[in-house]
Amino acid sequence: MMADTPHSAHGSSRRSPGTVFLVGAGPGDPGLLTLRAKECIELADVLVYDYLANPLFLHYAKPGAEKIYAGKKAGDHALKQGDTNALLIQKALEGKTVTRLKGGDPFVFGRGGEEAEELVAAGVPFEIVPGISSTIAGPAYAGIPVTHRAFNTQLTLFTGHEDPTKGPSTLDYAAIARAPGTKVMLMGVERMRAITSQLIAAGLDPTTPIALVRWATTPRQQVITGTIETIADEIDRTQFKAPAVAVIGGVVNLRNTLAWFDRRPLFGKKILVTRTRAQAGELSHQLAALGADVIELPTIRIEDPEDRLGFGELVQDAHKYEWLVFTSPNGVERFFTLFHKLYEDVRSIGGVRIAAVGTGTAAKIRENHLGVDLVPKVMTGDGLLAALLKIDGGVDHRMFLLIRPEEVRNTISAGLTKAGAIVDDAIAYRTVPETNDETGAQARFREEGADVLTFASGSAVDHFVALNLPIPAATKIVSIGPVTSEALKNHGLRIDAEATTHDIPGLVQAVKRVLA
Numbered sequence: 001m002m003a004d005t006p007h008s009a010h011g012s013s014r015r016s017p018g019t020v021f022l023v024g025a026g027p028g029d030p031g032l033l034t035l036r037a038k039e040c041i042e043l044a045d046v047l048v049y050d051y052l053a054n055p056l057f058l059h060y061a062k063p064g065a066e067k068i069y070a071g072k073k074a075g076d077h078a079l080k081q082g083d084t085n086a087l088l089i090q091k092a093l094e095g096k097t098v099t100r101l102k103g104g105d106p107f108v109f110g111r112g113g114e115e116a117e118e119l120v121a122a123g124v125p126f127e128i129v130p131g132i133s134s135t136i137a138g139p140a141y142a143g144i145p146v147t148h149r150a151f152n153t154q155l156t157l158f159t160g161h162e163d164p165t166k167g168p169s170t171l172d173y174a175a176i177a178r179a180p181g182t183k184v185m186l187m188g189v190e191r192m193r194a195i196t197s198q199l200i201a202a203g204l205d206p207t208t209p210i211a212l213v214r215w216a217t218t219p220r221q222q223v224i225t226g227t228i229e230t231i232a233d234e235i236d237r238t239q240f241k242a243p244a245v246a247v248i249g250g251v252v253n254l255r256n257t258l259a260w261f262d263r264r265p266l267f268g269k270k271i272l273v274t275r276t277r278a279q280a281g282e283l284s285h286q287l288a289a290l291g292a293d294v295i296e297l298p299t300i301r302i303e304d305p306e307d308r309l310g311f312g313e314l315v316q317d318a319h320k321y322e323w324l325v326f327t328s329p330n331g332v333e334r335f336f337t338l339f340h341k342l343y344e345d346v347r348s349i350g351g352v353r354i355a356a357v358g359t360g361t362a363a364k365i366r367e368n369h370l371g372v373d374l375v376p377k378v379m380t381g382d383g384l385l386a387a388l389l390k391i392d393g394g395v396d397h398r399m400f401l402l403i404r405p406e407e408v409r410n411t412i413s414a415g416l417t418k419a420g421a422i423v424d425d426a427i428a429y430r431t432v433p434e435t436n437d438e439t440g441a442q443a444r445f446r447e448e449g450a451d452v453l454t455f456a457s458g459s460a461v462d463h464f465v466a467l468n469l470p471i472p473a474a475t476k477i478v479s480i481g482p483v484t485s486e487a488l489k490n491h492g493l494r495i496d497a498e499a500t501t502h503d504i505p506g507l508v509q510a511v512k513r514v515l516a
Contacts, residue, residue: 024110038060105132116128143258354372455477479497
């Protein structure tokens with residue numbers, strides 16, 4: 001860190017500059033983001049991200065972090081490189097921690113070296129965080145090992161897109177053509193005919209196999225293969241576009257045997273997930289593991305209840321009740337987050353019995369090392385009420401604490417009260433419309449549609465309909481359970497499949513059924 005430098009005759013000092021993290025975001029698959037890269041995103045006051053950085057990574061940013069898009073793709077630069085350099089310096093000199101998120105690795109044709117030089121010249125401290133480069137990840141996800149003892153002992157990397165301001169090309173096509181082993185080229189799809197012609201002219205065998213991997217490691221991945229002589233025609237025929245990585249050499253022939261990523265059961269299927277941003281992860285992860293192209297479009301977000309003090313007092317007194325009744329995983333999370341702040345020992349909950357509306361809610365309760373005494377066979381609010389009314393000894397004069405959201409109709413409380421129970425409603429949270437679409441999911445759904453829409457709550461349905469997004473006729477709609485299905489019917493939407501078990505694994509299985 002540089003020492004403070006005086007900037008006026010009065011001897012006052014400017015603040016110490018913040019650190020700039022030049023971070024490799026990897027090739028696109030969220031699972032390939034390094035732990036250090038995630039830490040840097042979480043630390044950032046300012047996040048400057050590229051076209052090739054997965055927009056899902058923005059979710060790791062802390063509340064209030066400034067997010068600036070500096071994307072670059074062929075013929076379309078949100079910020080020119082010089083402007084990006086100046087921006088990093090400006091924000092750092094304001095004393096802010098800046099994370100520059102770059103696709104792949106910042107030092108593998110990522111211009112990270114240029115940005116680092118500018119930071120040095122400006123006296124701004126920085127850190128380099130390497131990332132997994134698409135030069136190795138792209139071929140791997142296409143089932144092509146860049147090295148293999150039966151094929152090569154050398155790997156050559158080069159770019160098909162050089163600095164247009166430096167004059168004549170410095171690519172030595174003769175040396176590249178002569179180099180034994182595998183050759184991997186980043187960028188250059190638009191110039192493929194010229195590049196392959198020069199490689200052939202320099203002596204490369206025209207029948208050498210080549211593969212192009214577009215949007216490598218993501219569910220949008222596309223692969224085309226050919227030879228050095230035919231690949232330009234194949235690009236024209238398929239209208240293949242950047243961004244892509246090219247692999248040249250005999251290892252390309254192993255794709256027929258080793259392809260794995262694009263052979264998963266849901267590969268190429270676009271599935272819209274409408275859960276809250278915090279909750280989308282579990283469903284998205286399970287769908288992505290099956291190869292789906294998941295579009296996360298949260299329609300609601302969870303906020304504190306209007307009467308936070310009242311909720312806190314009921315949580316504090318939970319041990320005084322005979323039954324705790326949970327109607328959603330969100331209620332469980334809100335209840336126990338506050339409970340563990342109030343009490344150090346989970347045994348402080350006393351001898352209460354616990355009921356959950358379904359298996360997903362029950363699983364959330366068990367995460368807090370507590371058993372669940374009642375889960376109804378019919379996992380709905382009405383099913384839970386019916387099961388509670390059948391408990392041994394009845395409900396008359398028994399004390400129940402019902403942990404529920406603000407908006408849900410209060411059938412359980414009303415039913416228990418009618419049967420003579422003493423019921424207090426603990427309003428744990430409220431759902432409000434999610435208005436922030438920082439990842440552009442709404443625009444993508446408008447342009448591309450989806451194969452399947454998934455809904456895990458009635459409120460998600462209500463708020464999705466309020467967005468007035470057109471639903472293509474061929475799109476299937478999958479519901480997590482009867483309550484959600486009822487909300488879909490109320491809006492005149494069909495239900496193509498309903499989960500057999502009303503939880504996330506059940507919803508995933510329903511998606512698989514409807515696509516089968």
